[in-house]
Amino acid sequence: MSSLQVTLPDGSVRQVPSGTSAFDVAQSISPRLADAALVAKVNGRLYDLKRPLEEDSAVQILTPKDEEALEVYRHSTAHLCAAAVLELFPETKLGIGPPIETGFYYDFDRPEPFTPQDLEKIEAKMWELQAKNLTFERQLIGKAAGLEKYRAMDEPMKVQLIEEKADDPFTEYTLGPQFIDFCRGPHVPDTSKIKAFKLLSIAGAYWKGDEKNKQLQRIYGTVWFTKKDLDEYLNKLEEAKKRDHRKIGKELDLFSIQELAGPGLIFFHPKGGIIRKQLEDWMRDAYLKRGYSLVYTPHVMRRDLWKTSGHANFYSENMFTPMELDDAEYQLKPMNCPGHILIYADGQHSYRDLPVRLGELGTVYRYERSGTMHGLLRVRGFTQDDAHIFCTPEQIEDEIVNCLDFAIDTLKTFGFSEYKAEISTWDGGASGKYDGEPDKWELAEGALRKACDRLGIKATVIPDEAAFYGPKIDMKLVDAIGRLWQLSTVQFDFTLPRRFELEYIAEDGKKHRPLMVHRALFGSVERFFGILVEHYAGAFPAWLAPVQAAVLPITDKQQQYAEHVTHVLKAAGVRAVVDGRNEKVNLKIRDAQLQKVPYMLVIGGREAEAGKVAVRHRKRGDLGPIPLDEFVAIITAEIAAKSDN
RNA sequence: GCCGUUGUAGCUCAGUCGGUAGAGCGCGUCCUUGGUAAGGACGAGGUCACCAGUUCAAUCCUGGUCAACGGCUCCA
Numbered sequence: 001m002s003s004l005q006v007t008l009p010d011g012s013v014r015q016v017p018s019g020t021s022a023f024d025v026a027q028s029i030s031p032r033l034a035d036a037a038l039v040a041k042v043n044g045r046l047y048d049l050k051r052p053l054e055e056d057s058a059v060q061i062l063t064p065k066d067e068e069a070l071e072v073y074r075h076s077t078a079h080l081c082a083a084a085v086l087e088l089f090p091e092t093k094l095g096i097g098p099p100i101e102t103g104f105y106y107d108f109d110r111p112e113p114f115t116p117q118d119l120e121k122i123e124a125k126m127w128e129l130q131a132k133n134l135t136f137e138r139q140l141i142g143k144a145a146g147l148e149k150y151r152a153m154d155e156p157m158k159v160q161l162i163e164e165k166a167d168d169p170f171t172e173y174t175l176g177p178q179f180i181d182f183c184r185g186p187h188v189p190d191t192s193k194i195k196a197f198k199l200l201s202i203a204g205a206y207w208k209g210d211e212k213n214k215q216l217q218r219i220y221g222t223v224w225f226t227k228k229d230l231d232e233y234l235n236k237l238e239e240a241k242k243r244d245h246r247k248i249g250k251e252l253d254l255f256s257i258q259e260l261a262g263p264g265l266i267f268f269h270p271k272g273g274i275i276r277k278q279l280e281d282w283m284r285d286a287y288l289k290r291g292y293s294l295v296y297t298p299h300v301m302r303r304d305l306w307k308t309s310g311h312a313n314f315y316s317e318n319m320f321t322p323m324e325l326d327d328a329e330y331q332l333k334p335m336n337c338p339g340h341i342l343i344y345a346d347g348q349h350s351y352r353d354l355p356v357r358l359g360e361l362g363t364v365y366r367y368e369r370s371g372t373m374h375g376l377l378r379v380r381g382f383t384q385d386d387a388h389i390f391c392t393p394e395q396i397e398d399e400i401v402n403c404l405d406f407a408i409d410t411l412k413t414f415g416f417s418e419y420k421a422e423i424s425t426w427d428g429g430a431s432g433k434y435d436g437e438p439d440k441w442e443l444a445e446g447a448l449r450k451a452c453d454r455l456g457i458k459a460t461v462i463p464d465e466a467a468f469y470g471p472k473i474d475m476k477l478v479d480a481i482g483r484l485w486q487l488s489t490v491q492f493d494f495t496l497p498r499r500f501e502l503e504y505i506a507e508d509g510k511k512h513r514p515l516m517v518h519r520a521l522f523g524s525v526e527r528f529f530g531i532l533v534e535h536y537a538g539a540f541p542a543w544l545a546p547v548q549a550a551v552l553p554i555t556d557k558q559q560q561y562a563e564h565v566t567h568v569l570k571a572a573g574v575r576a577v578v579d580g581r582n583e584k585v586n587l588k589i590r591d592a593q594l595q596k597v598p599y600m601l602v603i604g605g606r607e608a609e610a611g612k613v614a615v616r617h618r619k620r621g622d623l624g625p626i627p628l629d630e631f632v633a634i635i636t637a638e639i640a641a642k643s644d645n
Numbered sequence: 646g647c648c649g650u651u652g653u654a655g656c657u658c659a660g661u662c663g664g665u666a667g668a669g670c671g672c673g674u675c676c677u678u679g680g681u682a683a684g685g686a687c688g689a690g691g692u693c694a695c696c697a698g699u700u701c702a703a704u705c706c707u708g709g710u711c712a713a714c715g716g717c718u719c720c721a
Contacts, residue, residue, distance in 0.1 A: 113649060114649085115649090200715095201716070202648090202715085203648070203649070203716030203717070204648025204649060204716065205648080205716070205717045205718095206647080206648095209717070210717095210718085211646075211647065211717070211718055215647060216648090217648075218648090218716070218717080220715090246713095246714095251656090257713090259711075259712055263712070263713085317719095366721085368719080369646050371646065371648095371716095371718095372646090372719070372720085373713090374714095377721090378719095384721065386721095486720090522721085523721045524721040525721095526721085527721055552681090554678080554679070554681095555680095556678065557678075584677095584679050584680090584683085584684065585680055586681065586682060586683070587682080587683055588681095589681050589682055590682035591682085591683090592682090593682055600681080605680095606680090614681080
């Protein structure tokens with residue numbers, strides 16, 4: 001009998017008989033390792049533990065300490081789910097069941113949709129099967145025989161998958177005596193390894209993600225190595241629910257969506273209006289500081305403009321239907337670029353005038369299919385902090401640096417310290433789906449990379465993800481509870497300058513085409529507002545808070561002094577309100593706390609007497625009495641510093 | 646747009662196996678003048694999302710419409 005050489009992660013080498021599996025290796029190292037083992041990594045590829053090694057191998061045993069094992073573990077749980085479904089509902093046909101970021105989903109085809117009660121039953125059945133310690137067994141089957149077999153099993157989607165992607169022979173996995181699934185694997189050895197999962201929801205999903213295909217029933221489940229991890233995740237879901245900007249928006253009376261007005265259209269209430277004004281004022285001021293010009297462009301423009309820009313053609317399904325006026329068709333704008341281009345094109349530009357940076361908080365309207373709207377995050381009318389930069393090739397790198405620096409400044413100002421950058425590039429021109437000359441793509445992509453280098457930003461490059469009109473860099477921020485949100489985007493556009501025949505007069509006295517960069521930092525003011533609400537859970541830093549100080553007189557007798565305090569604060573530019581209700585101070589404090597007012601000023605006889613205010617901070621609690629002017633100095637400094645206490 | 650769930654007072658919800666509804670909070674009036682997260686009493690407030698149908702009778706059953714929610718797809 002021949003032998004194999006196994007190299008372990010610590011570099012040690014062992015001779016083992018052929019036919020040895022990773023599990024055998026684990027056992028020879030330690031029974032505890034063998035017990036904890038979920039899957040193996042053999043020569044860099046994931047292997048079922050009990051699959052015999054075929055050649056000299058580097059073997060690593062993966063346990064619940066290894067993130068890579070989690071995916072396998074979740075995938076195995078997906079199989080367990082499918083097995084449970086087939087036991088309960090034998091007529092169900094299997095789709096696919098991959099692991100996802102927090103668990104898995106499995107798609108099923110079935111005449112009757114699953115009900116929430118079914119979900120409970122399926123989960124119970126999963127635990128029942130889990131307790132039987134059923135093993136996952138890998139087996140090989142020839143493609144022809146396999147197709148025959150899955151046809152006989154009447155699993156049309158599996159048959160299709162085998163036809164399209166199976167090797168010959170291909171692998172399939174059984175779970176217990178009943179369940180079998182065409183699957184690449186690997187899997188954990190048996191169901192006893194599966195410790196913590198919960199089915200979360202049922203949803204419709206199209207076969208292969210294409211809405212022309214049949215709609216399947218998708219079951220989502222979350223899966224973790226331990227009950228503790230599962231509970232942590234479920235808590236995180238709860239936390240996210242508490243922070244939901246739609247819920248907080250209602251509680252704090254920030255905004256609403258009105259059925260009478262239509263879905264996806266946002267009404268900012270007075271309190272939301274103040275916050276929005278802070279965002280917009282900050283952004284407009286930043287534009288001017290950074291050498292942008294502020295412009296305003298119309299909300300409806302002749303459709304001819306959109307024909308020239310190309311939107312009438314390639315963007316039509318996202319646009320509101322044109323409106324017929326007496327002279328022509330008009331189009332509600334879905335983007336600001338053509339408007340800015342018309343301003344640029346209205347006069348001649350010397351290279352000495354470049355770069356031209358035109359910025360606008362431009363409200364655009366896009367048709368979103370019903371069923372896709374989501375609070376402030378996905379709407380039909382929204383305001384972009386949109387700017388277009390027209391410049392020479394020599395200027396482009398500095399311009400990108402400026403944009404990214406601006407984007408980071410924006411993030412930091414609004415309390416986000418963590419972010420990620422992604423550069424989306426083209427495919428090198430192979431497919432012909434990208435517009436613009438190769439040298440421009442190279443120049444632009446180079447500028448994006450160099451700008452990141454200069455700013456010390458580590459950017460991930462995603463090939464073949466660019467827009468057809470140019471490469472881009474996106475900034476994603478990480479919020480207070482670790483979620484990633486797409487925010488700023490800086491995009492090249494090679495198409496529009498050509499369509500509008502933009503030019504500038506260069507040093508050589510000849511006409512050249514400027515480069516155009518489209519950039520939005522908030523992305524959409526509405527969306528950014530929503531993200532901020534969730535990030536701060538409604539407890540905005542003082543400079544953003546709709547009410548910065550609530551003045552709370554204890555009795556009627558302090559009413560007058562409370563009014564005086566409020567006046568002084570307002571005169572200092574602080575948004576202060578008196579709570580003059582005939583209520584106990586406890587109640588007033590509670591209400592101000594629930595409204596997340598940063599400072600509460602309790603005013604009793606002693607304070608009125610001494611010209612003081614008793615300060616309570618929403619997070620730090622009772623800070624004791626201090627002279628009014630001292631408090632004014634503290635709060636105005638905090639507001640000016642935009643700090644978050 | 647598609648699949649599923651949901652729509653009852655300003656808010657959060659209960660309820661009616663068909664006989665036009667209830668709580669808490671909020672709101673109004675009054676009592677209470679109370680020192681760091683809910684003082685008390687009384688009261689007002691609902692065409693039970695909208696439109697049809699079935700029925701002696703519909704908030705409840707049936708059909709449709711609209712919207713919201715969870716997803717699919719797409720995106721700022």
